[in-house]
Amino acid sequence: MIRFEGVTFRYPSNDLLRLDGVSFEIEEGELCLVIGPTGSGKSTLLGSVNNLVPRFTGGTRTGRIVIDDRDTTMLHTRELATTVGYVGQDPLAGFVTDNVEEELAYSMEQLGFPEAEMRRRVEETLDLLGIADLRRRALRTLSGGQQQRVAIGSVLASSPKVLVLDEPTSALDPIAAEEVLALISRLVRDLGTTVLLAEHRMERVIEFADSVLLVSPDGSVAHGPVRDVLATAPIRPPLVELGISQGWEPLPLTIREGRRLAAPQRRTWAEHPPTLPRPFAPGSVTLTARGIVVKYPSVVAVRGVDLDLHRGQVTALMGRNGCGKSSLMWAIQGAGNKSAGRVESAGQVSLVPQTASDLLYLASVEAECAAGDAVAGAAAGTTMALLRTLVPTIDADAHPRDLSEGQKIAVVLAVELVGNPDVVLLDEPTRGLDYAAKAVLGETIQRMADDGRAVLIATHDVEMAARVCSRVVVMAEGEIVSDGPARDVLASSQLLATQVAKVANPVPLLTVEEYDRASR
Amino acid sequence: MIKRYFLPRPLHPFAWWGFALAIAVAASTTTNPLFLLGTIAVVTLVTLARRGDNPWAKGYKLYLLLGLFVVAFRVAxxxxxxxxxxxxxxxxxxxxxxxxxxxxxxxxxxxxxxxxLYGLYDGLRLATMIICVGAANSLANPKRLLAALPSALYELGTILIVSFSVFPQLGESFLRVMRVRKLRRRQSTMADGGGRKTRRERLGVVETIIIPVLSDALERSIALAASMEVRGYGRSGVATGRERLTSTAAGLGGVMLLAVWSYFLLARPGIGPSVLGVNLLEAALLVGGVAAVVAALRMAGRHVRRTRYRRDRWGVAETLTVACGLVMALIVHYLRVIGDPTALNPSITPLVWPTLTFPLLAALVVAALPAFITPPPSLTAGRPTMEGVS
Amino acid sequence: MPRVDDRIDIPAPLVGVQLGWRSWSLIVASSLLGLFALGWPLLLPAVDMPTEHAADAPFILAAMLPLILLLVVAQISDGGLDSKALAMLGVLSAINAVIRPALGAGTAGVESVFFLIILAGRVFGPGFGFLLGYTSLFASALLTAGVGPWLPFQMMCAGWVGLAAGLLPRRVRGKGEIAMLMGLGVVAAYVFGVLLNLWFWPFVTGVGVDGVATGSLDYVPGAPFLDNLTSFLWFTLLTSTAGWDTGRAITTAVAILVLGRPLLTVLRRAAGMSRISRS
Incomplete structure (x- = not known):
């Protein structure tokens, strides 16, 4: 269905080859998962399928691309609109019109579909996506998951043969992401559409995937069956990681497979319970919040929350979207709305907001760092040095908005850390990060805690929480519903358990390292 | 049959514009204050009865205030x-x-x-015309109007549609940046003990807001362009050089004819024969110019193969609405040319009390008909629900 | 298998709107007609022509002009309005439509619509500036209840401002560039004010008829050029030059001075920015 023959690409004004002699072939009806570390040219590869790269982006490409037995190498992107449907990361940014129905029809209008057929297809697409009740709603008022479903529907309406999705869930919370991924897997099964999907929440789709395409930073790719490619891939979900370290054959891709493979181990543990890592001993209380209430005109976001943060402890703040996590953080920091309650803190409280790029408005990373020095009254170069310890490879002359999501957070964090805060609050820092970037962030957070700071992370990411947090606070409807050591909260919960915890249940082990150590 | 006719639906936007412009034309030739006030009342009646519930519909009040201001300004x-x-x-x-x-x-x-009184009468005439335009703007959803544009103007329509949908997002982006900015300011004053101004503060209030919001918006526009490209935007079918030349020539010719027409109208009126008060030379120039421009527009858009989803249809109700406007304009024109001009322009010196003669009253009644004989607008177009605040 | 040429080489894309000679000829023709439509109250007396229809002219011309503006837009977009220019026009028009009522209009003549048109015209070229002038005012009028017979004239004048910004010498950079743009802003503010007043004048004051109840600032058809010019100058001086126009000039100049450098940087970055994402 899709065939790349020796495709090589580089951007203009840059000699780096983003794709280097890439050849692969994807069969009709295949769901191919595209993986690779951030900056490896995943998006470049996906964009090449419908010639968005280089037609739209500029650049030089050689090699041939054949889609559905048609040589599409030289075609314009718009000529491929009926063949390739392409969905990007942020659905809202890609909407041309402002309500659901018109958005679904947009593509067909461009392609000159007859009116009657357009009407029929819009109705069908509405039903296919289960969004018929939203048909007249303004796109802006939909939830993230609904928006992404409309975005997918808007390319499906003109029934393309190939669907290309570039990290469609990176801007969504887990429940919305689940919705979207369920939709994609249903499309593959019911419609037989060929799908190329880049997705960092690999564990959710891996069981539906027929093959994996691994893109390396040097521009080469490896394409093959899921287990073969994952065995050598630098990024893989915790379950696969566990399978490799335990030497399981074949590699488990689902929890069910994992549990079956771990059954003997669990029986051993039932007789000889493993020694668990010692619980973390937190330091003294550095921030006390009492009776925090945050009220907006139509909602009460936080209803009287009491929270203590301890020196040297990393705490995860979890709960579904809209449960008051952000509001609580902003209220604790002091910049946000707070209707009642008081916060006592020995030192400075820093907050890294969800959209870190809002804080970056200077022309280069260096300028941001210099401004950071000036704010903190630190010697010139302090912030830059700090940033280098977080991300050694960062380009000081780069425009902050050109950085990757993880690097942006690092810059904002460095600027905050120069002020030497006692408490650091991070609002969903893992949004849009891949496994490698999350690992780097995890180390950074661990280092902050080791320096004696109290860290609070609002996150949906249970793996992240399991790896770096020793305490987990769960909120619902503006109240704290559970608060305790990470092991107790995460291992006992249905929803918040990590993949390893689900495999090891009832033994409360959270991460691959813990499992390995316990099984030795 | 009747029931089906009155099923709620929005009228074709051109119908409302045609209706309102015809009334504006009628109002432009009279200074009878009673008739003008009557026209305002009729237009307001139709607007209140048949406007939708979109944000534009609520703009009508502003036009009424603007009309009031114009009258006051003239008298002052x-x-x-x-x-x-x-x-x-x-x-x-x-x-x-x-x-x-x-x-x-x-x-x-x-x-x-x-x-x-002269200031009052003339101001009222002006105000009526402004209010007519305002009524059209409230009655016809501008988005539907843009969707009904001929295909040569498709790009213009798309630009405006894009700006309509970006408009509210900008507000959200602005609020977010404002909130984040507060974070930075608070922290820097704490670090300095609230003393001297930091560089970030000196960078300026506006800059720290405008730069992030603008960068955000521009990045969004690139994403939007990519999404349009992917979904097939771009003129399909390119006209030959000869056809483009013809269309440019027709356009230029039209502009020139209209230029000559406006010169004749302003500086040399009444040259050539007239029929029923219409000067034939001027009419020929006007019709010729408009026809050439329209032809140029048609030629430019002929090669574009695009279709419209749920295009507004022109039905009986649309024809009736425009007809009501035209009947009013014709009655007024008839009075001005043949009938009783004093009814339209009551004398000020000597001062005569203006009267509403029967034909004028009839014109007002006809103009009020669309408030009753058109299908009502379909309301409840997607009420936004409250989004969870996190 | 025969090898076809499979190399695509696309230079770094730039945002802009190409103006061919066809577009230019229509822009010039429509501008001349537009100038006549604005300036007839003074132009006709200047060549000693009597004026008729003076009371209706603002409306008749306002009804004719939209057709011509649409023709110009159709011609320019026919030449090549790619998706990037189109999306950028839409977004910048929306920004203008937001800041116009938010910062200006009503508060002591603070008119904020110009500086972005000037800066964007400078960065993206005359064709883009011209269209942005049109679409900004159009979008702003539609969004904030400003549609009226004045709209076509405002659109046309704003288009000229954007066009002029795009035509300024390219090589000037740094402080000189900002100074030049500020100069354009001030000139544009006053010229815009005077031209629109020229249209507003017979519209707002009324037209003196046959010695009956003439206000001394009215446009008097058939009166000597100098009389009408004096009336007009007084009208424009009293109603707007001192207040609105100066306010507009100051706002525009200050906005360009304070925001010019960073905004030009942001816009220039956007002009070459088209990677679909950062990975």
Whole structure:
């Protein structure tokens, strides 16, 4: 269905080859998962399928691309609109019109579909996506998951043969992401559409995937069956990681497979319970919040929350979207709305907001760092040095908005850390990060805690929480519903358990390292 | 049959514009204050009865206020800059002497009733026309209007559609940046003990807001462009050089004909024969110019193969609406040319009380009909629900 | 298998709107007609022509002009309005439509619509600036209840401002560039004010008829050029030059001075920015 023959690409004004002699072939009806570390040219590869790269982006490409037995190498992107449907990361940014129905029809209008057929297809697409009740709603008022479903529907309406999705869930919370991924897997099964999907929440789709395409930073790719490619891939979900370290054959891709493979181990543990890592001993209380209430005109976001943060402890703040996590953080920091309650803190409280790029408005990373020095009254170069310890490879002359999501957070964090805060609050820092970037962030957070700071992370990411947090606070409807050591909260919960915890249940082990150590 | 006709639906936007512009044309030829007030009342009635529930519909009030302002402005102008020149001097304000080089300008001085009335009548005429345009704007959803544009103007329509959908997002982006900015400011004052100004503060309030919001918006526009490209935007079918030349030539020719027409209209009226009060030469130039421009527009858009989803249809109700406007305009035109011109322009010197003659009353009744004989607008178009605040 | 040429080489894309000679000829023709439509109250007396229809002219011309503006837009977009220019026009028009009522209009003549048109015209070229002038005012009028017979004239004048910004010498950079743009802003503010007043004048003051109840600032058809010019100058001086136009000039100049450098940087970055994402 899709065939790349020796495709090589580089951007203009840059000699780096983003794709280097890439050849692969994807069969009709295949769901191919595209993986690779951030900056490896995943998006470049996906964009090449419908010639968005280089037609739209500029650049030089050689090699041939054949889609559905048609040589599409030289075609314009718009000529491929009926063949390739392409969905990007942020659905809202890609909407041309402002309500659901018109958005679904947009593509067909461009392609000159007859009116009657357009009407029929819009109705069908509405039903296919289960969004018929939203048909007249303004796109802006939909939830993230609904928006992404409309975005997918808007390319499906003109029934393309190939669907290309570039990290469609990176801007969504887990429940919305689940919705979207369920939709994609249903499309593959019911419609037989060929799908190329880049997705960092690999564990959710891996069981539906027929093959994996691994893109390396040097521009080469490896394409093959899921287990073969994952065995050598630098990024893989915790379950696969566990399978490799335990030497399981074949590699488990689902929890069910994992549990079956771990059954003997669990029986051993039932007789000889493993020694668990010692619980973390937190330091003294550095921030006390009492009776925090945050009220907006139509909602009460936080209803009287009491929270203590301890020196040297990393705490995860979890709960579904809209449960008051952000509001609580902003209220604790002091910049946000707070209707009642008081916060006592020995030192400075820093907050890294969800959209870190809002804080970056200077022309280069260096300028941001210099401004950071000036704010903190630190010697010139302090912030830059700090940033280098977080991300050694960062380009000081780069425009902050050109950085990757993880690097942006690092810059904002460095600027905050120069002020030497006692408490650091991070609002969903893992949004849009891949496994490698999350690992780097995890180390950074661990280092902050080791320096004696109290860290609070609002996150949906249970793996992240399991790896770096020793305490987990769960909120619902503006109240704290559970608060305790990470092991107790995460291992006992249905929803918040990590993949390893689900495999090891009832033994409360959270991460691959813990499992390995316990099984030795 | 009747039931089906009255099923709620939005009328074709061109119908409302046609109706409102015809009434504006009728109003432009009269200074009868009673008739003008009646027209405003009729237009308001139709607007209130048949406007939708979109944000534009609520703009009508602003046009009414603007009309009021225009009337007040005109009358005030009469008082300040020479309100005399009439037999009935109402009162005299102390005139402010001006130097000689200011030829013919008079400040204050005597104020006559005739002068004030002239300002009032003419201001009312102007206000009526503005209100008619406002009514069209409230009655016809601009988005549907843009969707009904001919295909040569498709790009213009798309630009405006994009700006409509970006408009509310900008507000959200702005609020978010404001909130984040607060974070930074608070922290820096804490670090300095609130003392000297930091560089970030010195960078300026506006800059720290505008730069992030603008960068955000521009990045969004690139994403949007990519998404349009992916979904097939771009003119399909390119006209040959010859066809493009013809269309440019027709456009230029049209512009020139219209230029000549406007010159004749303003500077040399009445050359050539007229029929029923319409000058044939002027009419020929106007029709020729408009036809050439329209032809150029059609030629430019002929090669574009695009279709419209749920295009607004032109039905009986649309024809009736426009007809109501046209009947009013025709009655007024008939009165002006053949019938009773004094009814349209009541004399000020000598002062005569304006009257609403039967034909004028009939015109108003006809103009009010669309409030009753058109299908009502479909409301409840997607009420936004409250989004969870996190 | 025969090898076809499979190399695509696309230079770094730039945002802009190409103006061919066809577009230019229509822009010039429509501008001349537009100038006549604005300036007839003074132009006709200047060549000693009597004026008729003076009371209706603002409306008749306002009804004719939209057709011509649409023709110009159709011609320019026919030449090549790619998706990037189109999306950028849409977004910048929306920004203008937001800041116009938010910062200006009503508060002491603070008119904020110009500086972005000037800066964007400078960065993206005359064709883009011209269209942005049109679409900004159009979008702003539609969004904030400003549709009226004045709209076509405002659109046309704003288009000229954007066009002029795009035509300024390219090589000037740094402080000189900002100074030049500020100069354009000030000139544009006053010229815009005077031209629109020229249209507003017979519209707002009324037209003196046959010696009946003439206000001394009225447009008097058939009167000598000098008389009408004096009336007009007084009208424009009293109603707007001192207040609105100066306010507009100051706002525009200050906005360009304070925001010019960073905004030009942001816009220039956007002009070459088209990677679909950062990975």
């Amino acid at each position: 102008f009469r008082v300040v800059f020479g309100g005399g020149d009439g037999p009935t001097v109402l009162f005299t304000l102390p005139e402010i002497p001006l130097p000689d080089f200011v030829r013919g300008i008079r400040l204050l001085g005597p104020v006559s009733l005739e002068s004030l």
